[in-house]
Amino acid sequence: MAKTAGFCMGVKRAMDIVLDAVEEEKELYTYGPLIHNPQVIEMLESKNVKVIKNLDSVQSGTVVIRTHGITPAVRQEIKAKGVKINDATCPLVARVQSIIKKHANKGYYTVIIGDEGHAEIVGLMGFTSGKGFVIGTVEDAEKLPPMDKVCVVGQTTLDVSKYKEITKRLKEKYPDCVIAETICDATEDRQGEVLRLAKEVDAMIVVGGKNSANTTRLAKVSESAGIPTFLIETEAELDESKISRFNIIGVTAGASTPNWMIMRVVKRLEEIEKRSRKGFQKLYNAAEFLIRSNLYIALGAAFLTYGISYLSGIEPSVYFMAVSFLYFFSMYNINHIADKDSVRINEPDRIEFYEKNRDILLKIGVTASLVSLALSAFSGFTSFLLMLISICLGIAYSVKIFPSYISRHIKYQRLKDIPASKDVFVALAWATVCVLVPASAKVWGGINFSIMASFVFVFLISYIRSVLFDIRDIQGDRFVGRETIPILIGKEKTKIFLLAISGLAAIGLFIFSRIGWLSSLGYLLIIP
Known part of the structure; x- marks a missing residue:
């Protein structure tokens, strides 16, 4: 798998601009396809982002300039129309435009190496003051007329070797020509990686x-x-x-x-x-079912409940392991089914499984949540109440809380619509069910310091895990309109934030184990 595969900086920036505008603008257009990817354009159209080839049908709203840029004449036409302009031109393309404009103002001819008719080339030609040529081969270079002042630029996504080959010939033909390095680093890196990977x-x-x-x-x-x-x-x-x-x-x-x-x-x-590989097919199918059905998460919750009980100094119970198993199996499946648009993008391998088994998973999920609630009732009122609240919040997370006649006036219609809420609710659920529910049945006289320390530890590690998945899913979350921590503050700041939380959790484990609030297991948990 190539490390450089996927959206480049310019495309990410353009997508952010459009998706931000979707939330604010009632009428949103892109002048030509925002990027050259049919699936992305189709998804944007589903959000009422319309692609236009001219301004004939535009009377109001916002026009987003595509990543490839447009000519100055078209920009003036948009301004004359009186509509708002949101410029998503790739900064590297804008740099090439400024190079051409600067030299054209000094009387230079411009030679653009690239694909004639490509949107970027069409936009660049508009800055040449009518003194531009587009060539794509060395043979095309030979056909160029005599010129005294020449500026050479290349399409930002051009083949690096091709650009060097053609500029070499142009330098021979026009010794005083100015050759600008305009191929973007991302293009060069991708092409270089493909050549290395090919070996x-x-x-x-x-x-x-x-x-x-x-x-x-x-x-x-x-x-x-x-x-x-x-x-x-x-x-x-x-x-x-x-x-x-x-x-x-x-x-x-x-x-x-x-x-x-x-x-x-x-x-x-x-x-x-x-x-x-037929010999491994049954094993692969079993592992795949564990992952897609969220059984592996439920098993993880059961063993976490056991381990945290030991860490807190209370007797581990298979009984509460079962409560945790049933709860998390139920909530993860119900929420995945309710949030299918997000799953379709972020976890495409699962969507077919959920669509095929939707009814049975819902029935099993509801049954599992009711059984976990019933089991908690046998442990006392506090355990029952904690589980009831957890189940209600878990189900309500992806469901519209208010009726339609009210919700149209409220920005946040569901719990998941609240910015950065998902990770907090997920962490609270794990800490409550894996720590507080067992503790409420085992510990008399209120929650002690050991339980408090365990609660904070589970909350932090669950929060970190959830935010890490948000980093992975940042593109998909942007498309479905979810405002997660990485979207709000950026990937790099999120990584620093998580590093700080991890350090805090490690320090807490050491101190709490040292003063006796947690068992000696706390020291071992610092090592990972």
Whole structure:
């Protein structure tokens, strides 16, 4: 798997601009497709983001300028229309525009190396003051007329080797020409990684829009390395009969390919590999069922309950392990089914499983939550009340709380709509069910310091785990409108934030174990 696969900086920025605007603007348009990826454009259209080729149908609202940029003339036309402009032009493309404009104002001719007719090239030509040429080969360079002052730029997603080859000839033809380095680093890095990866694999899968220049160039770079290359937009295009012939397959993707599309392709490749290794199929199926059905999470909750009881100094109970198992199996399945739009993007391998088994999973989930509630009732009123509150909050998390005639006036209609709420609610659920419920039945005279310390520890580790998944799912969460910590403060700040919490948890374990609030197990938990 190529490390550089997926959205580049310019595409991420453009997506953020549009998704922010979706929340604020009633009428939202993009002048041409925002990026060259049909699946992303389709998803934006589902959010009422309309693609326009001209301004004939636009009377009001906001027009977002695509990542490829537009000509100055088109920009003036949009301004004259009186609509709001939101500029999502890639900063690197904007830099090339400024280079051309600067030299055109000094009387230079501009030679643009790239794909004639491509949206970026069309936009760049608008800055040449009518003195621009587009070429794509050395042969095209030979046909250029004599010129005294020449500025050479390249399409930002151009093949690096091709740009060097053509600029070398232009330098020979126009010794005083100015050659600007305009190919973006992301393009160069991706192409370099494909060449390195090609030496280690038997075939290459390139994922992305077939109308995307940078994606098609990745495929050509891969082919130039002499390995079989398959350019696909979705996992449905994978030909199993061809793919199964290769042992090691590399996967890369264009700068406009979202993570969830890459994940779907990787998942399909794993399924093809599974079918080719029949000896491991039953084991693979069993592991896959444990993950997709959330049984592994439920088992983890049961063992965490046992371990935390030991850490708190109270007698572990299989009884409360069962309560935790049933509760988390129920809540994770119910919420995954209720939040299917998010699952479809962030966990595409699960959506088919949930759609196929929706009814049975709901029935089992509801039954499991009722049984966990009944079991807690036998342990006393406090345990029952804690479980009842946990179940109600768990179910209400993805369900609209207010009726439609009220909800239209309230921004946050569900608990999950509250910014950064998911991680807090998840952590509270784990800490309550795994710590407070068993403790309420075992400890008399109120919650002691050992229970408080255990509660804080479980809350922190559960919170950290939940936010880590938010970092992974940042693209999908942006699409479904969920405001998580990584979206609110950014990935890097989130990592620093989590590091600080991890340090706090480790220090707390050491101190609480030292003063006797926790058992000696606390020292061992610091090591991971």
